[in-house]
Amino acid sequence: MLIVTQNRDFYVHSTLKKRLPCQLACPHSNDATMLPMSIAFTDTRGLIKAPVSFTEAILAGLAPGGGLFVPTRLPHFDAQELSELRVLPYHARAEWLYRAFGVDLESEALASLCADAYGEQWDDPRIAPIRSLANGTSVLELWHGPTSAFKDLALQLMPRTFSAAIKKQRAEGGLNHDVLILVATSGDTGSAALSGFAERPHTNIIVFYPAGGVSEIQRRQMASQAGNNLAVFGVEGNFDDCQNAVKAAFNDAELCERLTTEANLQFSSANSINWGRLMPQIVYYLSATAELCATGAITPERPLDIAVPTGNFGNILAAWYAKHMGAPIGQLICASNENKVLADFLESGVYDIRDRLFTTTPTPSMDILISSNLERLLYELAGDGACAAWMDELRHEKRFAVDASTLAIIKNEFVGGWLSNDGTLAAIRRLYEEQRYLCDPHSALAVEVGQRLRSADRPLLVAATAHWAKFAPDVTRALTGTAYGAELPADYAACSEFDLMHKVQELAPGSGRIPTHLANLANRPERFNAVIPAGANAVRDAVLSFIQQ
Numbered sequence: 001m002l003i004v005t006q007n008r009d010f011y012v013h014s015t016l017k018k019r020l021p022c023q024l025a026c027p028h029s030n031d032a033t034m035l036p037m038s039i040a041f042t043d044t045r046g047l048i049k050a051p052v053s054f055t056e057a058i059l060a061g062l063a064p065g066g067g068l069f070v071p072t073r074l075p076h077f078d079a080q081e082l083s084e085l086r087v088l089p090y091h092a093r094a095e096w097l098y099r100a101f102g103v104d105l106e107s108e109a110l111a112s113l114c115a116d117a118y119g120e121q122w123d124d125p126r127i128a129p130i131r132s133l134a135n136g137t138s139v140l141e142l143w144h145g146p147t148s149a150f151k152d153l154a155l156q157l158m159p160r161t162f163s164a165a166i167k168k169q170r171a172e173g174g175l176n177h178d179v180l181i182l183v184a185t186s187g188d189t190g191s192a193a194l195s196g197f198a199e200r201p202h203t204n205i206i207v208f209y210p211a212g213g214v215s216e217i218q219r220r221q222m223a224s225q226a227g228n229n230l231a232v233f234g235v236e237g238n239f240d241d242c243q244n245a246v247k248a249a250f251n252d253a254e255l256c257e258r259l260t261t262e263a264n265l266q267f268s269s270a271n272s273i274n275w276g277r278l279m280p281q282i283v284y285y286l287s288a289t290a291e292l293c294a295t296g297a298i299t300p301e302r303p304l305d306i307a308v309p310t311g312n313f314g315n316i317l318a319a320w321y322a323k324h325m326g327a328p329i330g331q332l333i334c335a336s337n338e339n340k341v342l343a344d345f346l347e348s349g350v351y352d353i354r355d356r357l358f359t360t361t362p363t364p365s366m367d368i369l370i371s372s373n374l375e376r377l378l379y380e381l382a383g384d385g386a387c388a389a390w391m392d393e394l395r396h397e398k399r400f401a402v403d404a405s406t407l408a409i410i411k412n413e414f415v416g417g418w419l420s421n422d423g424t425l426a427a428i429r430r431l432y433e434e435q436r437y438l439c440d441p442h443s444a445l446a447v448e449v450g451q452r453l454r455s456a457d458r459p460l461l462v463a464a465t466a467h468w469a470k471f472a473p474d475v476t477r478a479l480t481g482t483a484y485g486a487e488l489p490a491d492y493a494a495c496s497e498f499d500l501m502h503k504v505q506e507l508a509p510g511s512g513r514i515p516t517h518l519a520n521l522a523n524r525p526e527r528f529n530a531v532i533p534a535g536a537n538a539v540r541d542a543v544l545s546f547i548q549q
Ligand SMILES: *Cc1c(COP(=O)(O)O)cnc(C)c1O
Pocket: 149, 150, 151, 188, 189, 272, 309, 310, 311, 312, 313, 314, 315, 316, 365, 366, 442, 465, 466
């Protein structure tokens, strides 16, 4: 039986709230006290007047006033229901969760969107397989998708639901335009977003990346992306320059006007604060815990600790939502690199970015100062008033401190730890030498921090977020005992990143095959090699050239 709970106050005041059965369990009921089947969305800062539907929330992305969309309640599954997930193929598990939320898309459409999102483009039919290591540790491999990073799990499904949402709103007369998505990326997001939005009806996408600021593999992945609704530009500058120019484009009234009149388009973004990206991530935690329950590895009495390499806090927040929907999850271990603002926050309750110097690391996808999705956790634990005040402080003072009772709840569920750059490379090497399992730097960091902080009596699941071949140079450093940032040893110094993938295979027998699309990347034609100057004008001209082509 599916149970829903009043989410807003549930975690703090769980005993005060009455659980009501949802209509999904008894579709013929006419009982007026039943909650409606569809879960509506409100915002983290208490600024929107009426809750919105799933499709409205994902099309808007950010809530009016700057908050993030959050569900007004959560579905809740008991152990029996979760164990039933195990017999479904992965795409049906995703569909199952979307139905439990009562998303406002036709069920037939939803089924085919999920089947399409988790289909042939994955190199493992299980989509997110679990690999067992020694000492009660398992790894959830989230890199079997078309760009070999975990963002594919969200960015294969999200653009499909996004496209269907536009179609729905157009049919209902709520929207007259198609959308043009602008993405500023420092790495994995660009290629995963391009792959997800390529040829999706009613959508177009342009990606801007810092020329010289992404790896050769990442650049080629983007530059060779097929599709008629997309373009890619390098920007002479760093990631902030890209992001600022994209923001300027969104706020350029004249550009928006020309977009509408000349191409019938409207700007949109697809960043990781969109609820449409978080939902698919909850699926793999429900799915993984269902499988581990079925084998008897975990039970409601003996839950699982989960370690996640964390940047924007999206992936680990999805695990928290899965836990509060009933998955038997214990501690959530938040693994950081040398840019450890999150580890410090989870320890002290103080989020402070005033004097943080940014360092480069072998885990670039975690090099983040403001973890946007943390706002959702603060809302869930402390409510919209407190959340809005803290976000305001962060904007003005670059710092906020949560109250003692919120910190106590956070510490009850989360623990944070971090690893140095050379510690990360050592972790890759140790894991390979001890267990013949080769990991990318992000995943190895999470294994190491997870093993250090896990509860002794519980199994540990680690989210593995990228395939090692995407980070071949640092994996080569790890396997040859070379320090982070140092020149590669003579035998490797002249190799391209593509050559290094094969060198790694020689260095680490049993490390597995290189995903086909990465192995073929060096031979794929580059469609996009334009590099534009930094600044709003060049980005505006790039947008105009795209719509005029
Ligand atoms: C994006 C990314 C992360 C960080 O995930 P968040 O959801 O931002 O916390 C970790 N590892 C890899 C490889 C990534 O691409």
